[in-house]
Amino acid sequence: MPLQYLIGRVDFCGLTLAVREPILIPRPETEAMCEWTSYVFNRKLSNQNAQGECIWPIKVPFDFLSLGTSNTPTKCSSSSKSQIAPKLRILDLCSGSGCISLALASLLPQSYVVGVDLNPSAVALSNLNQQKAIQQGNISHERVQFVKGDVLNAIDLQRALSSLDFNLGTGPPFDLIISNPPYVTKLLYESSQIELKYEDKHALCIDEDESGLLFYSKIIEQANYLLKPLSELNSDRILPELIFEFGTTQQGRAIKKLLINTGFLTVQIVKDPFNRDRWIAATRKKLNEC
């Protein structure tokens, strides 16, 4: 059994999160994606008045977290928290234990985050983790909400979002969609290590999805209805509007194609600390690399 299930907790971006079998154990690669996201958004936020400054896509070395220079954040911790003026609304699809939602809420203190997961036990665990984060003083209680919803079903997702207490206003409410969805192919799952079998199979893969790309295409299809046409923070769209974790270089390339075909004009694949292609960030504006 994985150690984290035995001890019942994991450290993630400066938070101590509860883990409960079989909800997916948060991974270091996902932690790196959250760190990268806060790094990029904080670049914009600390340069708010700088006109024409290139913020992203930037070549950040995979070990950017350990460089310790003045313009790079330290590993996720309260020291990398920034004071953000405008509200940033983030949608975390397939939120599981709530790790991404809570890490971003903690690192981007003016953000409002909604986490959606189909599994009611995952939603319950994420609510527990939110309570712990509030008690530890990492977030204030009105900034994160978790809700049960089916990301593969647009009508159910809309129903879930409209049931929230947040005043989401009219029109598409989010500045950023982030997701670490099930992406393991059936073939890979069947040949995978025994350790993975302790985790909910539906958190890793779904039977009818041979390529592991189903969630990405469904989320990309819905992106225009979920993302603000113009957000207060990202009015010039110079920040990523969509960030996805994925499993293999091949999947990264396929997701890039899907994004470009849907009107995302800047798409960057980013490597994790193990130097593997691991997440992809995209915006509907054409940007030059810094």
Ligand SMILES: C[S@@+](CC[C@H](N)C(=O)[O-])C[C@H]1O[C@@H](n2cnc3c(N)ncnc32)[C@H](O)[C@@H]1O
């Ligand atoms: C790879 S896990 C990611 C969990 C968490 N975001 C993380 O990074 O640790 C994928 C999550 O997707 C959820 N899920 C599976 N099918 C779903 C669906 N149709 N709609 C919403 N969530 C779903 C699973 O319950 C699981 O929690």
